[in-house]
Amino acid sequence: MEEEKLHGLPSSKRTPRSLKVPASAAVFVLFLIIVLSGCIISGLDIFIFPGGSLREVFNVNKIPEDSLRSSQKIEYLLNCTNATKPQTCPIDYLTMFQPTDLPARECPEYFRWIHEDLRAWKSTGITKEMVERTRDFAHYRLVILKGRVYVEHFRKPYQTRDVGTIWGIVQLLRLYPGKIPDLELMFYCNDQPVIMKNDYQGPNATSPPPLFRFCGNQSAFDITFPDWSFWGWAEINIGPWESTVRAIRQNSEKIEWNDKVPYAYWKGNTGVAATRRDLMKCNATSGQDWKTHLYHQEWSREVSQGFKQSKLEDQCTHRYKIYVEGEAWSVSEKYIMACNSMTLMVKPDFLDFFTRGMIPLEHYWPIRPDNKCRDIKFAVEWGNNHPQEAQVIGESGSKFMEEGLKMKNVYDYMFHLLSGYGKLITYKPEIPPGAIEYCSETMACPAQGLFRKNMLESMVKSPSDSPPCTLPPPYELGEFQAFLGRKESVSRQVERWEAEYWEKMNKN
Incomplete structure (x- = not known):
């Protein structure tokens, strides 16, 4: 695809002394220049190229006087026609990409x-x-x-x-x-x-x-x-990622780590997967405290009540948050990890595009699917006894979401x-x-x-x-x-720590 270049109006050239221009012609040329300049400044979509060709319509929002400079930032305009007419796509699209900030950074x-x-x-x-x-x-x-x-x-x-x-x-x-x-x-x-x-x-x-x-x-x-x-x-009242993660970040920073609830929190739809229903067995009861606060999300009720109890930015009150898959992976993962809490990740079978770059104990704490309750309790106890380390893991995971997922x-x-x-x-x-x-x-x-x-x-x-x-x-x-082995090795280390923990608990 050939790139089309924006051209400006030809710069005015000094008239050679040997060439005499009639006064009337000079007035006409001056008038034409003023008219064309007015068209450019007023933001008309089409004006004259050198050589008589037409400028491609780029749907820019405005064209100030310096619009012809190569560094001019083009702004797209959303052109909505009358509601009674079918909406169509613009005939011409911008086909030229000329970045001004060089060189490129390396990808994550x-x-x-x-x-x-x-x-x-x-x-x-x-x-x-x-x-x-x-x-x-x-x-x-x-x-x-x-x-x-x-x-x-x-x-x-x-x-x-x-x-x-x-x-x-x-x-x-x-x-x-x-x-x-x-x-x-x-x-x-x-x-x-x-x-x-x-x-x-x-x-x-x-x-x-x-x-x-x-x-x-x-x-x-x-x-x-x-x-x-x-x-x-839109169906569950979630906005675009940039504004959502910003709101989550702002609300999570309102609560100091020591003031957060020293339990693990999860809220979601348990109807989509057996592993989530199994997780609910870990809820704290009078007979056994697994250090969890777990809640079923009733989406039909939330829809009827205006989503008052499902705002993501209001769910960052605990030191630990649990991620567990649904029918497969869940989009909830990035919102959970953005909370500045230490994420307890039940080992997933499915991975989205960014999760594959995360490391246990660096971005999250690993939880085994077949040992959820005991693993979660140990993770919470470990975090409460090592608050600085737990906070670092939580902040590292949130930083990955906020910066790595810009x-x-x-x-x-x-x-x-x-x-x-x-x-x-x-x-x-x-x-x-x-x-x-x-x-x-x-x-x-x-x-x-x-x-x-x-x-x-x-x-x-x-x-x-x-x-x-x-x-x-x-x-x-x-x-x-080696990368996959490193992740597995760290998870095995956590399992050894936990085995020692439960052995001491049983002796007591």
Whole structure:
């Protein structure tokens, strides 16, 4: 894709002394310059290029006098038409990306997992036939062509998971205009994995088909992508990630560590998974105190009562917070870890894109799924006896959420994942028959209520000032195994500490 460059009006040239210009002509030229300058300053979308060509319409919010300088920051304008007319996407998009802040910083360590997610197709590439093999269970097909997004819907997912993710991709293209390659992908919005590794082993096995979803695990080839809630989850009254994590941080800092409740806290929907119902057995009772305060979240009641008891920023009152999976991974993880409390993470089977870079005892405390109550009690007792160490773990996990998961990093992860995926495609993507074009206008303009509020708040207002971060290299085989081994070794150390603790308790 050729980049189109903004050009300014030609600078005025001094008239050679040998050339005599009639006074009337000079007046006319002066008048023309004033008129054109007025057009530029007033913000008209089209004005004259040198050579007589027309400036591309970029939907900028305003064009001040210095708009023609290369450093001018372009601001996107959301152009909503009359409500009685169908909303359409602008004809022309910005296709040029010229960051002013150089050089690029290095991406966080967890970006290295992008190489692992795409490794299955490194030698074969991705063919059209591979992509089509996922149609029976994908919720939609998404195509990017020349910076525009087209979606073919196959089936409706739970709530608006598809809408939130598509919105995020549309914003990515606004952040880095002209930088995402043409590509075609299939997206699966449910929780459980689909492309299992066991189905593609053996001498006669075919190459696995690529499928995007929100979490992955060691048993599947599914490609992990940031979930919809980073741009808000309107159905349960959650705003975009940036404003939500800011509110969580501000409220958590109001309570000193020593003033927080010295128990472990969890609140969520127990109906979605047996492991959560099992966790509820650890609730403190008159007969046994497992050092927990656990609550079932009744979402239907919350909806009817205006979400008064489910504000995430109000759930940072305890020194320890528990993360436990639902049907698979849970979006609650990032909100729990943002609380500045020490996160007690029940060992998950599924991991989202950023969790894979976290280390036990550095970002969280590991809890075994089959020994929840005893593990949680020991973790709380250890933390209460080692308050400084527990506080450091809690703050480290929160810092990972607040800094490692800045929206710039989320977008950069999407950028590198889609760019790497696009380079593996061996065919030229095309717009599917019946596909719908998506853009900020077609999505935000007709939206209402909290859906519209979340979109307007999370909308990318202008191209990035800086380039995407620099993707770190893939793990070497030995390095990758060492990283996984380190995490396992730390968890085993915690188990040894706990065994000693219970042995002493039994003796007493």
